Amino acid sequence: MANKMTEKQKMMAVGGVALGICLVAAGGVYWASGLIEELEQTIAQKKTDIAACEQKIAKIPATEQEVVILRENLGEYVKILPEEQGLEDFVKMLYQFEQSSGIQTINFQPGRPARKNDKQVERFERIEYQYELTATLWQFLKFINSIENYERLVAITDYSIAHLNEREPILRDGDTVHTIKLTMETYTYNPNSSGQEVTIPDYNDKKDQLREEIVKRMQPIRIDKYEHRGPRGRRDIFVDPREREGQAEGAPVEEQRAILEKFLGEMQRLKAVSQKLAKTDLTIFDQFTFERELKEGIAKLEEQVAEVNGKQQITSPQVRQRWIKEVLEPLADMKAAGGGKRDGETRDPYLSGDEMQQLVDSMTQLLGEGDLQSASDRYEAIAQRLLVPESDPRYSMAVTAKALHVRVRTAMEFSQLELKIQGVVVNHDSGRAGLLLNGNVFEEGEYISDELMLRRVEEEQVWFVFRGLTLIKTL
Amino acid sequence: MIRINLLPAEYRRGNRIPPKVLAATFGSALAVAASIGWFGVVYFGELGDLERHDTAVTAELTQKKTKASYYDKLEVNRVDYAMRVQTIQDIGKSRRVWSKFMDEVVDVVNNSGDSERHLAWFEGVTVKTDKKNRAATVTLPGAVQGAEMSKVANLHEDIQRTPFYADVATKTAPGGKYAEDKDRVPPDSFEFQLQMQFKPMVAEPPKKKPAANPKPAGNGNK
Numbered sequence: 193m194a195n196k197m198t199e200k201q202k203m204m205a206v207g208g209v210a211l212g213i214c215l216v217a218a219g220g221v222y223w224a225s226g227l228i229e230e231l232e233q234t235i236a237q238k239k240t241d242i243a244a245c246e247q248k249i250a251k252i253p254a255t256e257q258e259v260v261i262l263r264e265n266l267g268e269y270v271k272i273l274p275e276e277q278g279l280e281d282f283v284k285m286l287y288q289f290e291q292s293s294g295i296q297t298i299n300f301q302p303g304r305p306a307r308k309n310d311k312q313v314e315r316f317e318r319i320e321y322q323y324e325l326t327a328t329l330w331q332f333l334k335f336i337n338s339i340e341n342y343e344r345l346v347a348i349t350d351y352s353i354a355h356l357n358e359r360e361p362i363l364r365d366g367d368t369v370h371t372i373k374l375t376m377e378t379y380t381y382n383p384n385s386s387g388q389e390v391t392i393p394d395y396n397d398k399k400d401q402l403r404e405e406i407v408k409r410m411q412p413i414r415i416d417k418y419e420h421r422g423p424r425g426r427r428d429i430f431v432d433p434r435e436r437e438g439q440a441e442g443a444p445v446e447e448q449r450a451i452l453e454k455f456l457g458e459m460q461r462l463k464a465v466s467q468k469l470a471k472t473d474l475t476i477f478d479q480f481t482f483e484r485e486l487k488e489g490i491a492k493l494e495e496q497v498a499e500v501n502g503k504q505q506i507t508s509p510q511v512r513q514r515w516i517k518e519v520l521e522p523l524a525d526m527k528a529a530g531g532g533k534r535d536g537e538t539r540d541p542y543l544s545g546d547e548m549q550q551l552v553d554s555m556t557q558l559l560g561e562g563d564l565q566s567a568s569d570r571y572e573a574i575a576q577r578l579l580v581p582e583s584d585p586r587y588s589m590a591v592t593a594k595a596l597h598v599r600v601r602t603a604m605e606f607s608q609l610e611l612k613i614q615g616v617v618v619n620h621d622s623g624r625a626g627l628l629l630n631g632n633v634f635e636e637g638e639y640i641s642d643e644l645m646l647r648r649v650e651e652e653q654v655w656f657v658f659r660g661l662t663l664i665k666t667l
Numbered sequence: 668m669i670r671i672n673l674l675p676a677e678y679r680r681g682n683r684i685p686p687k688v689l690a691a692t693f694g695s696a697l698a699v700a701a702s703i704g705w706f707g708v709v710y711f712g713e714l715g716d717l718e719r720h721d722t723a724v725t726a727e728l729t730q731k732k733t734k735a736s737y738y739d740k741l742e743v744n745r746v747d748y749a750m751r752v753q754t755i756q757d758i759g760k761s762r763r764v765w766s767k768f769m770d771e772v773v774d775v776v777n778n779s780g781d782s783e784r785h786l787a788w789f790e791g792v793t794v795k796t797d798k799k800n801r802a803a804t805v806t807l808p809g810a811v812q813g814a815e816m817s818k819v820a821n822l823h824e825d826i827q828r829t830p831f832y833a834d835v836a837t838k839t840a841p842g843g844k845y846a847e848d849k850d851r852v853p854p855d856s857f858e859f860q861l862q863m864q865f866k867p868m869v870a871e872p873p874k875k876k877p878a879a880n881p882k883p884a885g886n887g888n889k
Contacts, residue, residue: 329769
């Protein structure tokens, strides 16, 4: 057949086949170019994605730090909003507040968590409590103050104070009882309500590294607290203070004035002690003596003030005004000033080395003068501040002071012994001397009792050894 | 006439591949080789290189995506924690310490025992807090001893000097009415109602703008 093809036909056939193959190859190239273009676009997209990923990756260290800090801080923050089981503790605590304040609960209704959806647990759930109670104004203030100062965040939203529907006012601790309605709310925090905590590799190491930053960023949540200081002699503003016709309240004014004068006298004394204490040239012993005197005086006066207030002995408006201004307020100020505690006083619980030296010198001097009682008093006034640990460099000084005190006490106890020396025999040549003591004869070196030995007898003095300490008794 | 070629077949002129055909075949073979070569270069060269590059890029992307996804989770945590902290802070800030308020009211009413300026007392107190903005309203119905209105004004003046007053947005003006209680000494008093509206503790979210009124349907034949 082929042999029968003409030259032209052969050329056409070869050319045609070649053209066909070329066309297929060109088609293949076109197709491959399409693939290349597509692949290039894919690669470009992937490179863009990689760049985006790299941007994110670059932020990982900073974000990790931020998450560690926030996670640690959140742990602290949520302490004010414990989880649901914390509510039982809260209710128990409310009962304790009731007991300590003295209120009487009539009705207590805890509300249900205010969920938007019954099935879905909110992250922060608000719970409301309704209280109905009877209390004096001061009991009520103490109660709500305890709630407001509680570690869990509780907000009092609504309340009302009204008179009891009684003909005669009911009194509790001398104060009028009111009926009070109170609504308060708290929140529970459900950490698992949504979101999952990502696992950060080497979390504890990172936390340790960020310790300073965590503390620095631990912004205290602004939860205002307040320290209610009780009635402080103030009257209940929900009681008409005017006297009832024909019923003069309280003791006669003269008697009230006498009570006031008594307190003013004591206040004057305490102020004088406080002024002495403010002087700069005080010895450490004077300082401790005055401080103790002032603190004891304030404590005693406070007890007496509480008694007067409790019995409502000061009712006259004029006397009451002086009572508040001249007794209650200065006493509160004196107490707030720390009972004479000096500003900038060191927190070191022990005496300084100089002060200890001063104590030792002073005790030695008093011992030399024979004033045993003063020496002992000085030591005992500040004995608690001499209990320095052995590792402290002041320890040896404290031991010296204690040894001196032991000597003082021994000497004092010796002086209390009944030693009636009725005669002495002194032998200058040879042999031992002796004495007639409490009707008995003792020679030198003889024990008078288990703790007392006769050491030497001279014409004008006798040497004893009492509990290891040599003491001389002059005749 | 019949011509018979007696030459062996290989020497016969007519049986040899003609040079034109040979040239065409050679040319075609070259073209075919070139086109196949071109295809080979494109397919196995460029495309192959790109595929290998793509594999490497894909591997890199997979690796980086893992880390990026870790970052995404971290970011979700960060935003979540920040929101929780903010919520707790908001809750903490939205509280008013009523024991402090009441103590200050007691102080101002007692006036350190000075009854010349005013001697006041209250029938009761009602405090209500708005749940949304936490603004509280305090209502104190009360009275001052004596028949002088000025004492009510004195009390109002003293209230305005208290620390809590900085948080008060509005207060009723001094006023009231004379009352007489013959069971009391002195019987005269001036009754009033003191109401204070505290500032909101929480900023209210901006109110949504009402949707624009739909335009009246026109006839479209303008």
